[in-house]
Amino acid sequence: xxxxxxxxxxxxxxxxxxxxxxxxxxxxxxxxxxxxxxxxxxxxxxxxxxxxxxxxxxxxxxxxxxxxxxxxxxxxxxxxxxxxxxxxxxxxxxxxxxxxxxxxxxxxxxxxxxxxxxxxxxxxxxxxxxxxxxxxxxxxxxxxxxxxxxxxxxxxxxxxxxxxxxxxxxxxxxxxxxxxxxxxxxxxxxxxxxxxxxxxxxxxxxxxxxxxxxxxxxxxxxxxxxxxxxxxxxxxxxxxxxxxxxxxxxxxxxxxxxxxxxxxxxxxxxxxxxxxxxxxxxxxxxxxxxxxxxxxxxxxxxxxxxxxxxxxxxxxxxxxxxxxxxxxxxxxxxxxxxxxxxxxxxxxxxxxxxxxxxxxxxxxxxxxxxxxxxxxxxxxxxxxxxxxxxxxxxxxxxxxxxxxxxxxxxxxxxxxxxxxxxxxxxxxxxxxxxxxxxxxxxxxxxxxxxxxxxxxxxxxxxxxxxxxxxxxxxxxxxxxxxxxxxxxxxxxxxxxxxxxxxxxxxxxxxxxxxxxxxxxxxxxxxxxxxxxxxxxxxxxxxxxxxxxxxxxxxxxxxxxxxxxxxxxxxxxxxxxxxxxxxxxxxxxxxxxxxxxxxxxxxxxxxxxxxxxxxxxxxxxxxxxxxxxxxxxxxxxxxxxxxxx
Numbered sequence: 238x239x240x241x242x243x244x245x246x247x248x249x250x251x252x253x254x255x256x257x258x259x260x261x262x263x264x265x266x267x268x269x270x271x272x273x274x275x276x277x278x279x280x281x282x283x284x285x286x287x288x289x290x291x292x293x294x295x296x297x298x299x300x301x302x303x304x305x306x307x308x309x310x311x312x313x314x315x316x317x318x319x320x321x322x323x324x325x326x327x328x329x330x331x332x333x334x335x336x337x338x339x340x341x342x343x344x345x346x347x348x349x350x351x352x353x354x355x356x357x358x359x360x361x362x363x364x365x366x367x368x369x370x371x372x373x374x375x376x377x378x379x380x381x382x383x384x385x386x387x388x389x390x391x392x393x394x395x396x397x398x399x400x401x402x403x404x405x406x407x408x409x410x411x412x413x414x415x416x417x418x419x420x421x422x423x424x425x426x427x428x429x430x431x432x433x434x435x436x437x438x439x440x441x442x443x444x445x446x447x448x449x450x451x452x453x454x455x456x457x458x459x460x461x462x463x464x465x466x467x468x469x470x471x472x473x474x475x476x477x478x479x480x481x482x483x484x485x486x487x488x489x490x491x492x493x494x495x496x497x498x499x500x501x502x503x504x505x506x507x508x509x510x511x512x513x514x515x516x517x518x519x520x521x522x523x524x525x526x527x528x529x530x531x532x533x534x535x536x537x538x539x540x541x542x543x544x545x546x547x548x549x550x551x552x553x554x555x556x557x558x559x560x561x562x563x564x565x566x567x568x569x570x571x572x573x574x575x576x577x578x579x580x581x582x583x584x585x586x587x588x589x590x591x592x593x594x595x596x597x598x599x600x601x602x603x604x605x606x607x608x609x610x611x612x613x614x615x616x617x618x619x620x621x622x623x624x625x626x627x628x629x630x631x632x633x634x635x636x637x638x639x640x641x642x643x644x645x646x647x648x649x650x651x652x653x654x655x656x657x658x659x660x661x662x663x664x665x666x667x668x669x670x671x672x673x674x675x676x677x678x679x680x681x682x683x684x685x686x687x688x689x690x691x692x693x694x695x696x697x698x699x700x701x702x703x704x705x706x707x708x709x710x711x712x713x714x715x716x717x718x719x720x721x722x723x724x725x726x727x728x729x730x731x732x733x734x735x736x737x738x739x740x741x742x743x744x745x746x747x748x749x750x751x752x753x754x755x756x757x758x759x760x761x762x763x764x765x766x767x768x769x770x771x772x773x774x775x776x777x778x779x780x781x782x783x784x785x786x787x788x789x790x791x792x793x794x795x796x797x798x799x800x801x802x803x804x805x806x807x808x809x810x811x812x813x814x815x816x817x818x819x820x821x822x823x824x825x826x827x828x829x830x831x832x833x834x835x836x837x838x839x840x841x842x843x844x845x846x847x848x849x850x851x852x853x854x855x856x857x858x859x860x861x862x863x864x865x866x867x868x869x870x871x872x873x874x875x876x877x878x879x880x881x
Contacts, residue, residue, distance in 0.1 A: 240264075241284030241305060241388075241389065242260045242263065242282070242283050242388070242389045242390075242394055243282040243283075243305075243356065243387065244260075244280070244282075244386070245280045245281075245365060245439075246279035246281075246384065247279065247383075247384055247385050247441045247442060248279070250278040250279050251279065252278075252279075252280075252281045256281060257274055257281050260272075260281075260283040260394075261274070263394055263398070264283065277303070277358065277360050278360060278363075279385070282305065282356075284305060296331055296332060296335035298335065299339075300359075301359075301361060302339075302357060302359045302361075303358045304355060304356070305356040306331040306353065307353060307354045307355070307375055307390065308330070308351055308352050308353025308355075308375055309352050309480070309728070310333055310349065312349070312350040312351070313328075313330060314326070316348065317333060319348070320333075320337065323336050323340070324336055330351075338355070343368070343436055343438075346368050346436060347449050347450035350736055351370065351480070352370055352372070352730065352731075353375060354368065354375035354376075354377045354431070355367075355368045355369075356368075356377075356388070363440060364439065365386065365439045366436050366439075367379060367436065367437045367439075368435070368436035368449070369432070369434070370433065370434070371450055371452075372713060372736075373432070373433030373434070373713050374729070374734075375390070376390050376391070376392070377390055377430065377431040378390075378395055378428055379395075379428070379430075379437065380395055380427050380429070381439060381442075382427075386439050392423060392428070392571040392572065393569070393575075395428050396569075396852065397569070402851060402852060402853055402854035403427055403852060403854055404425065404426045404853075405425065405853060406422055406423065406424055407678070407681070407682060408682050409422045409424045410424065410573075410808075410840065411685040411686050413836060414670075414671065414674070414686070414833060414836055414840065415668075415686045415833075416687075416689070417688075417711065417718045418685065418714060419685065419689065419714060420432050420433055420710075420714050420716075421446075423572070424571070424572055424573070432446065433713045434449065434450050434451055435447060435448045452705075452709070454702045455740065455743070457745070457746060458741070458745050459746070463749075463759075466745060466759055466763075467759065467763035470741070470760070470763040471767075473737055475504055476735070476737065476738075477732040477733070478501055478504045478505050478732045479508055480732075480735065481597070481730040481732055482519065484597050484728075486594055487519075487520065487593060487594060488519040488597045488598070489519060489521070489522055489593075489598045489599070490502050490505065490519040490520070490522070491521070491523070492523045492538050492549055493523060493524070493538065493601070494523070494535070494536075494537030494538035494540075494541070494772070495534075495537070496608075496757060496768070496773070497610075497733060498599075498600075499537075499538075499541050499768050499769070500604070500760070500764055500768050501599050501732050502519065502521055502541055502545065502599075503544065503768045503769075504732075505518060506544075507767060519599060520550065521538075521541075521542070521549030522549060522550045522585070522586065522589060522598075523535075523549055523551050524551075524552050524582055525538075525551060525552075525553060526554040526556070528556075528784065537771060537772055540769040541768075541772065543769075544769050552582060553581070556787060556788035557788040559577075559580050559788070560785075560789070560792050560796075561795075562580045562581070563576040563577060563579070563580070563838075563842055564792065564795050564796070564799070564842060565579075566842065567849075568846075569852075570843055572718070573839050574718055575843075576843050586598070596727055596728065597727055597729070597730050598727060598730065599732065600729055600730065600731050601731075601732075601733060602712065602715070602731050602733065602734070603712055603733035603734040604760075606709075606712060607705060607709075607733060607742045607743075608733070608742065608750060609756055609758060609759065610756060610757055612641075612751070612756050613751075614633065614634075614637035614641075614648070614751070614753065615648075615655060615704075616704045617701065617751075618630060618637065618648070619655055619700030619701065619704075620700050620747060622653075622700075623695060623699070634648055636753040637753050640753035641753075655692065655693045655700070656694075657692055658692050670683075670686040671834075672815060672819070673811055674686075674811060677809060678810050688711065690707070702743055705743045712734065745759070761773045761774075785835055786823050786826065786831060789835075790824045796820060796838065799838055799841045800813055800816050800841075801817075803841055804844040804848055805837070805840055808844070811841075816834075816837060819834055
């Protein structure tokens with residue numbers, strides 16, 4: 238992983254030496270030594286490598302253009318063949334990506350497979366391009382003004398480097414309280430994020446945002462037997478894991494005891510046993526909470542550890558202490574999600590990375606969404622309905638109704654309703670905005686609060702493909718919401734978000750992935766003998782609902798304090814009276830969306846830290862306690878020493 242800060246002054250051809258020294262100091266403050274400095278005319282860049290991956294920090298083209306590459310290239314040999322002798326097999330990822338950009342310019346982006354971000358400066362036409370891979374795994378933020386452009390791979394650096402308070406982006410906050418904000422947003426209106434699968438082109442004072450690639454509805458894959466589907470899935474999963482095990486350092490894999498993380502770890506062991514890789518088996522890290530009666534993962538993850546013949550790191554969680562971590566947080570956080578950085582989970586990971594030198598962590602995000610982990614037959618039924626296969630539709634409708642113990646008329650209504658605009662249908666309880674949100678806020682940001690959900694189009698792509706793309710956009714938003722900080726110097730890698738694997742999963746018949754009463758049918762068949770049977774046959778993992786209730790009751794005084802004179806209310810987001818009622822419901826065990834309650838508490842605590850550090854330009858009316866505490870300037874680094 239590489240990190241960078243850049244500044245382009247439209248009105249001057251001189252480099253900004255004061256800004257460069259301040260940026261270098263920021264790197265040193267975060268423990269990053271000897272950053273590289275580049276300047277050309279009014280452009281100044283400070284960057285470095287955190288992980289010692291192949292390739293230089295920047296590559297220069299014959300026409301004077303400079304490319305700053307951060308990422309992992311998965312299809313280097315294929316690109317080398319297309320480039321036709323421009324480079325050799327020993328070329329680094331950054332050299333190959335730069336050569337591809339030199340040959341095809343922005344058309345190169347759709348050819349590059351992997352997790353990456355790219356910044357390209359062309360001094361001849363005075364333009365800058367910022368681009369991100371199709372999933373959006375690498376953070377890249379920017380702020381455009383009439384006088385210049387600033388960008389960074391860390392959001393907090395842009396906020397801390399600013400010279401004036403920032404206006405809140407309320408759409409982002411609406412997304413935080415529901416199904417994650419749009420991937421191109423940040424909490425601050427002037428600062429934006431490069432969207433996944435897109436590039437931003439900036440010329441003096443102007444910008445354009447263009448999508449360069451998206452999954453397209455390919456012809457449905459039809460094999461003659463289940464075994465052929467199984468073989469193809471195994472091969473593509475192995476390829477996805479193999480790609481993400483390539484690193485110049487040890488790798489850690491999350492292991493929860495569920496099918497997604499277990500399959501990644503077990504597949505990595507299979508690859509290592511074949512001596513396909515020059516790296517050892519990944520270590521594992523698991524999180525558990527013995528106080529949660531419906532979430533005892535230790536017996537399952539230990540089955541995986543027994544199969545691989547080695548134990549892993551276990552981090553014990555405690556909901557009350559997790560609550561204490563963000564309630565007691567007083568340092569600056571760029572986003573609400575960063576309020577959890579002092580949690581037991583994040584502190585444990587940080588200690589492991591510091592002690593063992595891990596350069597990447599494998600995550601199972603995406604497996605549940607795209608391998609049939611969500612127990613619904615609606616996409617399959619919608620496919621059959623659109624195709625006019627009414628006899629098959631009626632049979633599968635009855636099978637799904639029996640499996641889910643629901644009247645078939647309800648399933649029919651749900652399937653038909655998926656084709657109607659959202660405003661014509663009644664929202665389910667899981668998607669309805671929290672009752673303590675102010676009505677004006679709900680009306681203004683309804684689209685974000687309902688998860689940017691769109692109804693299925695009758696004409697065009699298969700309904701199941703449309704649902705897959707919708708689920709992918711949720712994952713993209715989730716990653717964009719969480720990837721903001723420079724404080725954890727390692728990559729997060731997601732085998733189930735591999736482009737080749739997703740294209741296969743989007744193209745197979747829906748019945749291969751999920752069947753009435755049988756989730757993950759393809760995955761369970763394909764991984765027999767690789768993943769322990771206890772994992773393949775286990776029921777759907779329980780969601781944690783008890784622990785947050787107990788934690789809120791145990792920390793009632795501190796929680797109740799956050800619900801008085803709320804900053805979120807002064808911004809027109811929350812009714813503090815209705816929110817206090819919701820907290821009482823949590824404490825007494827009444828029906829309430831507990832996770833949304835917790836997110837509202839996190840939001841309020843985060844907003845109070847922004848008031849403390851005088852980040853906001855909005856008309857905030859702080860509580861008496863906040864006013865008495867006074868305002869604090871954002872932490873600024875000391876002046877950087879000179880570098881030889």
